[in-house]
Amino acid sequence: MTGKRVLLIVSGGIAAYKSLDLIRRLRERGAAVRCILTKAGAEFVTPLSLAALSEDKVYGELFSLTDEAEMGHIQLSRDADLLVVAPASADLLAKMTHGRADDLASTALLATDKPVLAAPAMNVRMWDHPATRANLALLKERGVLTVGPNEGDMACGEYGFGRMAEPMEILAAIEAALDGAATASGGAGPLSGLRALVTSGPTHEPIDPVRYIANRSSGRQGHAIATALARQGAETTLVSGPSQLPDPPGLKTLHVQTAEEMLAACQTSLPVEIAVCAAAVADWRSAAPAQQKMKKNGAPAALELTANPDILAELSKAGSLRPSLVIGFAAETENVVAQAREKLARKGCDWILANDVAPESGTFGGENNQINLIRAEGVEPWPQMTKVAVAERLCREIAATLGR
Structure with a gap:
């Protein structure tokens, strides 16, 4: 992963805290990470935290005169080898599906020509809603990669699918996505054929x-x-x-x-x-496993x-x-x-x-x-x-x- 460039888009949700660990693990493996933080995402993690871990500037405003002059939302997305949306909220997934571009994150996603990997995170009922399922199906049909969500306890107190995948799971998906992109462009690993x-x-x-x-x-x-x-x-x-x-x-x-x-x-x-x-x-x-549960009847059974x-x-x-x-x-x-x-x-x-x-x-x-x-x-x-x-x-x- 050394030398690869990842544009990490952090949207709103309590799972945004996991993005901090994801950045650290990407940097450990030599990847360059640049972050876009949505307005909702900034309710859960700060630009300073993302900047400190990524060692790069954090972007958030679509109509920033300085950012548009220096980088521009189109160049921002195209400079990356892979765009990762983690967490990917139901709202941002809907914007991606319908081509909305009303903030920097959705605009970058619409303007990119690079692979996109999304890690959904939301309440179980939002995940189960037909609109979300239809959005995910269409995004996958268009080539958007996904990882998760997992099943477990929710911050809202409910239980079910909707928990964002763990950082190591997302990292593995990122590595697979980058390798897939390399293979598609003619690259091959040193152990190919074995x-x-x-x-x-x-x-x-x-x-x-x-x-x-x-x-x-x-x-x-x-x-x-x-x-x-x-x-x-x-x-x-x-x-x-x-x-x-x-x-x-x-x-x-x-x-x-x-x-x-x-x-x-x-x-x-x-x-x-x-x-x-x-x-x-x-x-x-x-040597002879018991067919029924062994009972505690006085002295321990010989094994x-x-x-x-x-x-x-x-x-x-x-x-x-x-x-x-x-x-x-x-x-x-x-x-x-x-x-x-x-x-x-x-x-x-x-x-x-x-x-x-x-x-x-x-x-x-x-x-x-x-x-x-x-x-x-x-x-x-x-x-x-x-x-x-x-x-x-x-x-x-x-x-x-x-x-x-």
Whole structure:
């Protein structure tokens, strides 16, 4: 995303506060962000906040003599690689549908020749209204991209669809939109023509119909790696255990619950050139899961465990179907590098990404990670960075190794 230019239009709604985080994340990835703030949007966030995070001037007035002389609403929209409307209120979506141009935001949207991505946000009844649905259908028919809305609690106290997508979801949609624009104009990622397989999240191994064995993995790192591989052109399949994260756009996602299901999904996805096992698979499962809920009747019931299949090892010895590059993770709480080196030799994979998942590290469920890349030739420590940045760096390593 480095060097890309995003024109962010912030309209009215409590979800406008999420636009601040979106700007920060875009800037972290090297994108230039310029903002248009509507009059209604300024009731929720300030021009100063947007300017401070975007490090650029914020525009709001259609009839500003200075702005029109220096920039102009037409040039403002055409200077961007992508226009993002977040939040996109019902009012602004209606203006976009009917070609209204009575403020700077609607005028810029009407004057642009660049892709537009909208993140709707409104009350559930407004979202469900036939007028809104008709407007969205027509906008999509004209090529406007959308992300969300999500289901959840509303600021008004109601529950349902209408919550704006989370900043990371919008960010993924922005990356997909920019990549789509690049592909349409003749661009191609360095991993184009290759197939990739990524596992992500935890597995849930049933003890009885209501209990299971699992771990604390959120799936953030695996999902970020799958997204990055797809963005670099690889035909990517994500095999995900239970996770609260949305399916990444632009790739195939297979949902599983258990380690045995995950292994089967991986095997049916072969052949691939790249396999990244980022899932935190439960090492053991119940040897005989109870068919009914186990009751507390005096002493605790004995739980007999049996080993789960080793997905990383299985992919590493897949014979003629073995991927060219098999990468695993070593999540450790002590002696991280030493144990990862031993795992590399034992599993037969090509690389291990070793990370510290001790409770104080904040890795499980958090947004940051600190990696040691373990290869046969040595250890390469990486500085702490976001999980998205880890994924991007890993993709560069993969591309270099595969001569891309």
